[in-house]
Amino acid sequence: MPAVSAARGRPTSNGAGQKRRAGRPSAAVLDKSGITAAALELASRKGYEGLTMAALAKVLDVAPSALYNHVASKQDVLLLVEDHLMSLVDVSAFAAGNWEDAVRTWAWSYRNVFAEHTPLIPVIAVLPVTDAPQTLAMYETVSKGFSDAGFPQERIVPAIVALESFIFGSAYDVTAPEDIFESGSMADATPYFTAAVRSSARDADPSGGRAEANAQELGRPADTAFRMGLEALISGLGALRGR
Structure with a gap:
């Protein structure tokens, strides 16, 4: 029987060989350097106004909720970008x-x-x-x-x-x-x-x-x-x- 994830209420498998579900990667794949690189690329193409949390999540191919696990706001993203530059x-x-x-x-x-x-x-x-x-x-x-x-x-x-x-x-x-x-x-x-x-x-x-x-x-x-x-x-x- 599949176990139920307490965090999300979805069935998960205990099998070691189970593949991650297709589509958006989990938040664990994200890190600040990846977020910074994606934000720089997005701002270069679309300018400051185009650098939104939703657009950034789309570029990173993650759900916005996963992005918010690493940065609390657009201000935090800008600080990462500033620090990198x-x-x-x-x-x-x-x-x-x-x-x-x-x-x-x-x-x-x-x-x-x-x-x-x-x-x-x-x-x-x-x-x-x-x-x-x-x-x-x-x-x-x-x-x-x-x-x-x-x-x-x-x-x-x-x-x-x-x-x-x-x-x-x-x-x-x-x-x-x-x-x-x-x-x-x-x-x-x-x-x-x-x-x-x-x-x-x-x-x-x-x-x-x-x-x-x-x-x-x-x-x-x-x-x-x-x-x-x-x-x-x-x-x-x-x-x-x-x-």
Whole structure:
């Protein structure tokens, strides 16, 4: 006779060779890394609004109730995603002691990570870091690096936020169309801006185009802008730390 599961009230078999019922896997197959990967894939395809618990359960091929055994809410899922992305940001250079080089390495890595996940920037940029171990570990390393470089304690977080604001905006710029500043029929009415745009395009590629062969050597316009802005921030923040 089949035994009755107390938890679900359904017949189960004591036979060692019984196969799991076809269809959705049990909650035991889920883990946080799998949930995180599925959430990232879903957000990349459908954006933040498309990242719902029901949609996530469907991607994972489990019942929503099984998903709730691992994460209590969408907020919990976002914390997993935030923690995963922040763990990819390179903070290793802060151990070397040169603050300027460390900020460069960290900022470029940070921008490149989020350039791959721009749909999540509006959410993660304002998501609390409470109980996110990898995220907090990143901020701890960066904060120590700033402190070791002589920043007063009360200026460390504002400096990090200033850099992050620039980093997130620059991550969007990586995916912007190349003709985003094209003035079109308004070129004659905006001569200074149009000339500046054309000049920056020639500077990016002296041949006058954006040939693929030259892209690696010359760098993308987004990289040029990021490099300029980052160096300005590093110089400005460095000058402020001793005041």
